[in-house]
Structure formats: C-alpha cells, structure tokens
Amino acid sequence: MENSNNTSxxxxxxxxxxxxxxAIDDRILELLNQRAxxxxxxxxxxxxxxxxxxxxxxxxxxEVLRRIAENNSGxxxxxxxxxxFRELMSECLALEKPLTVAFLGPQGTFTQQAAYKHFGHAIQxxxxxxxxxxxxxxxxxxxQYGVVPVENSTEGVITHTLDSFxxxxxxxxxxxxxxxxxxxxxxxxxxxxxxxxxxxxxxxxQCREWLDRYLPNVRKxxxxxxxxxxxxxxxMPNTAAIAGEVAAELYGxxxxxxxxxxxxxxxxxxxxxxxxxxxxxxNDKTSLLLSTRNNPGALxxxxxxxxxxxxxxxxxxxxxxxxxxxxxxxxxxxEGHRNEPRLAEALKEVEKSVTMLKILGSYPxxxx
Numbered sequence: 001m002e003n004s005n006n007t008s009x010x011x012x013x014x015x016x017x018x019x020x021x022x023a024i025d026d027r028i029l030e031l032l033n034q035r036a037x038x039x040x041x042x043x044x045x046x047x048x049x050x051x052x053x054x055x056x057x058x059x060x061x062x063e064v065l066r067r068i069a070e071n072n073s074g075x076x077x078x079x080x081x082x083x084x085f086r087e088l089m090s091e092c093l094a095l096e097k098p099l100t101v102a103f104l105g106p107q108g109t110f111t112q113q114a115a116y117k118h119f120g121h122a123i124q125x126x127x128x129x130x131x132x133x134x135x136x137x138x139x140x141x142x143x144q145y146g147v148v149p150v151e152n153s154t155e156g157v158i159t160h161t162l163d164s165f166x167x168x169x170x171x172x173x174x175x176x177x178x179x180x181x182x183x184x185x186x187x188x189x190x191x192x193x194x195x196x197x198x199x200x201x202x203x204x205x206q207c208r209e210w211l212d213r214y215l216p217n218v219r220k221x222x223x224x225x226x227x228x229x230x231x232x233x234x235x236m237p238n239t240a241a242i243a244g245e246v247a248a249e250l251y252g253x254x255x256x257x258x259x260x261x262x263x264x265x266x267x268x269x270x271x272x273x274x275x276x277x278x279x280x281x282x283n284d285k286t287s288l289l290l291s292t293r294n295n296p297g298a299l300x301x302x303x304x305x306x307x308x309x310x311x312x313x314x315x316x317x318x319x320x321x322x323x324x325x326x327x328x329x330x331x332x333x334x335e336g337h338r339n340e341p342r343l344a345e346a347l348k349e350v351e352k353s354v355t356m357l358k359i360l361g362s363y364p365x366x367x368x
Contacts, residue, residue, distance in 0.1 A: 147176070154206050
C-alpha cells in the first residue's frame, strides 16, 4: 500500500512538472517569435535608411553573446547557451537576408564547421576548392564573408592564407577557434586491409605519430581537403581517410578509430574575412601586416611602441615578401581595437619606423 501511495505521489509531481515545462515552452516560443519580429523591424529601418549592406553587424553579435554568457547562471553551460543564441541570431538574420559565406570545401570540412560555429546554420554556405578562391569570391561581392584557416596549434601557420592577405584588400571581421578531432574512416570494417590513407597535408602532419605507430607500411597521400579524402575513401578500395565525423556521415564511411591526433589540445584558428570594418566591442584584437628595413634594431623599433603603450602582442609571424631575396613581412596580432586611443597612438609611432604597414582588421576576440 505504501509503494502505491509513493508511485501516485511521484506521478502527480511528474504531471505537474510536465505541465510547467509545456507552459514554459509556449512562452519561449512566443518570445522567440517576438525577437524575430524585432529583428525584422531593425532590417526595415536600415533598408529605409539606405543601409542595405549593413544587416550583419559582427560587433553587435559579439556583444550579445558576451552579455548572455556573463548573465548565464546555469545549469546550462556557457557553451550551450552561446550556441543556442548564435543559432537564434542566425535564423533571425536569415528572415531578411541570409548571409552567403564561402568556405574551403567540399562539404564536410573543418572550415565549414568553423563557418557554422561563427555564423550559425541559417547561412548559405558556399564551398570553394582553394583559399585564394575564397578571397576572390568575397572581393567580387559574390559572397559577403569567407572563412579561412590561418594557424594550427600543432603545425603552425597556413601559408596560403597569409600570402593571400599580401594581395588582398579584404579585412578580418572575426576569428573562430575550433577543437580539431581527427578520425580514421573507411568503407572497410577493419584497418588491417588499408593500403592507402588520404587526408589534407596538415591533418597527416597532425597525426604523424599515430600513423607511424599503427599504420607504418600504409601509403599516406595528401589531397586538397579532408572532405575530399573522405570522398576518395568512399570510392577507392582498400583506402581510408582522416577527417572529422561530419565527413564520415556525408560519405557513408565507418569510423574505425577516433581522436587519432597526436596532440590532445589540437586546435585550429580560422579567420572571417569581409569587405567592411568592424566596430569596437571592448574585447577586440587587431591584426597587422608590416615590413621593416633590413637594419640592426629594426624589429625592436616596431615592437617598442606596443610595449611602451602597454599593448599585449599575441602573435608575430614572418613570411617572405616575394619582393626580393631575404625580404620579409611580419604578421602581427595585438590586443585592442585600432580606434582605441592607446593602440591608435602606438600604430602611428610604428608607421614611422616601417616601410609598409597594413591594418588587416580589428575584430571581436573569439568566443567559446
């Protein structure tokens, strides 16, 4: 009799909670559509003011996501809350004008994942076969933004991206950090029959130790992307690919081994490129391209103003300028927005000591 009473009490409590959840869901739905209508009204005001190319404001989105994360009291994680609001803003923007975003294709690459992480899934994602084609698509206006890889925590910079900035007028509008998990996948059910492994050269390098240990006699072939590797593994016998799980789903492959990257914190940084400058958010980063005279102390003259104005430099990378033997340009990341007084003054001083200074953009620091 006592068990029956306990069961009845539990059923009543569950029924009450389910009704409360239903009521909350109805309210959430009402508020979501209310927010969407507000977004539509914002677009209408901008259209009436002639701002037809300004529907997307990266600094505004960054501020919203940061405020939501700071106000989140749980139990949902900040990552979950940020992901939800990213998708909400993406859907609201798409009601008026979906963004066209170029990425390094084909479908299923890590660059596509980075594009969705930054913009949400309500974009028109355009796969392109090469980094320079992404730059051209954005330069021509065929796409509003592009997403390109720039560096990996294990293997360093992606030189094609840095070289493209040398030739382009585009600006950096954002950055994305993506935790990279590499998986061995194939039509086969066992790795014993694999004779060749396809992947992008960066991924092969990031899994070098694992491949040498477990597949020492298997041929390793670099291809244009991990998604292309998965496509090849789906049609060529006795082959496998190294790629993300999304590629396995797209091309019908079995994941034989998961997380085979050599470094457990393997992360790739991606840049969002666009044609318009981004306003300040209070938590920004500025990227520079500069060259110096080949004189003693030339690099010190560049770095000293940043130190004197208490501006933190988060990255410096040199690349051949292609203008002459042993002539280099430097890619530099510093904290702050170019319009902030301290950084603006430092840049003015740096400009006096270099042969070329190009500000690639000020943009919000990557969120979680």
